[in-house]
Amino acid sequence: MLQFQNNAAAVLQNALTDNSGDPGFSVITVVDDGSQFSFGGTYPQLATLAHGSRPGESEIVRLLSSSNAVFQCARGQEGTTPVDWPAGTKMEARVTAEMLKLFVQSENGFLGSPAQGSEVFSMLGFPAIKRNSTQMLSGSTAFHRGGNSPAAVGASPYVDLGVPSAFVAGNYLHGDVVVPTTPDGAQYWVCTNSDMAVNIAAEPLFAGPGGNVPIDEADPSLGYMVSLATPLDFSVRFSGVLLVVEEVGFISRAFTAGSVPSVSIGSDLDSSASNPTRFANNVALSQITGEKCIHRIPVNGGGQLVDTLMFKVETAATGGKFAGRFYWRGFFVEPG
Numbered sequence: 001m002l003q004f005q006n007n008a009a010a011v012l013q014n015a016l017t018d019n020s021g022d023p024g025f026s027v028i029t030v031v032d033d034g035s036q037f038s039f040g041g042t043y044p045q046l047a048t049l050a051h052g053s054r055p056g057e058s059e060i061v062r063l064l065s066s067s068n069a070v071f072q073c074a075r076g077q078e079g080t081t082p083v084d085w086p087a088g089t090k091m092e093a094r095v096t097a098e099m100l101k102l103f104v105q106s107e108n109g110f111l112g113s114p115a116q117g118s119e120v121f122s123m124l125g126f127p128a129i130k131r132n133s134t135q136m137l138s139g140s141t142a143f144h145r146g147g148n149s150p151a152a153v154g155a156s157p158y159v160d161l162g163v164p165s166a167f168v169a170g171n172y173l174h175g176d177v178v179v180p181t182t183p184d185g186a187q188y189w190v191c192t193n194s195d196m197a198v199n200i201a202a203e204p205l206f207a208g209p210g211g212n213v214p215i216d217e218a219d220p221s222l223g224y225m226v227s228l229a230t231p232l233d234f235s236v237r238f239s240g241v242l243l244v245v246e247e248v249g250f251i252s253r254a255f256t257a258g259s260v261p262s263v264s265i266g267s268d269l270d271s272s273a274s275n276p277t278r279f280a281n282n283v284a285l286s287q288i289t290g291e292k293c294i295h296r297i298p299v300n301g302g303g304q305l306v307d308t309l310m311f312k313v314e315t316a317a318t319g320g321k322f323a324g325r326f327y328w329r330g331f332f333v334e335p336g
Helices: 097-101
Strands: 009-011 027-029 045-050 059-067 070-077 090-092 152-155 170-172 177-179 186-191 198-200 224-229 233-237 242-255 262-268 275-284 294-298 308-315 322-333
Touching: 224 233, 242 262, 242 275, 242 308, 275 294, 275 308
Parallel strands: none
Antiparallel strands: 009 090, 027 070, 045 059, 045 090, 059 070, 152 322, 170 198, 177 186, 186 224, 233 308, 242 294, 242 322, 262 275, 262 308
């Protein structure tokens, strides 16, 4: 979480060094009282340093606390480099790339971000049990809502656990799954962020596992073909929160297969406690008998919280499509 002030700006009273061993490295003193940047609570504010003597250069800092005109800060944020800034350098509350990434994007009714790394689905900003909030207000039955967490439900990328159709020119909907006419070790789901069909007249330039490619090189706004390596064995990771899993399963979208697949669903924590069959160990998805069906796997046990869910197809369905998404249900907890 960050704090913001409108049009906040100040000027450095003292020079700022690039020597991280200097006691003043992380201390910014500004002219006047710095009141435009004054903030309270535990959340920081971002600011950008720039000066005419260093054209084209800037440094982003994270203001951690303030006392009148003196700020404690973290230098060199968002990949910028700490440099020697002279007295008179401007410190401004500018919009930064990482700041914008904190906000959920909406396009044509769908929430999310452009297809970048299909195995990474962050839950930044999702309500979680807070580590810093005081829940109890007065007596044993009064609680502060900010210390609680609602139930959370999420889903994996679209996948086909059977035999995906080979690409043919025609109309495709968001979430359709295909493979290239020349197999390349991946299947691709169509990410259009639209509820309307998109006509794909020519086969995209599929690039293999990890290679998300535009539906149309000439018009990337149409969306992307998002790849997942086959046989399917992938992870969904969460950023900044831990998950308590209460249920997992699969929701079908297209079903023409003659059999059902078997899957394993597991967990990981910081890549140090992998348990790929923790929630489902080679389970046949027999509760699914057609499209728009669900196979539910309740999770009754406790154990370690997780920041990664793992999904693997042990035995693929045969004879046709078995497409849809894995899902999970639970609640989030802030680490610490």
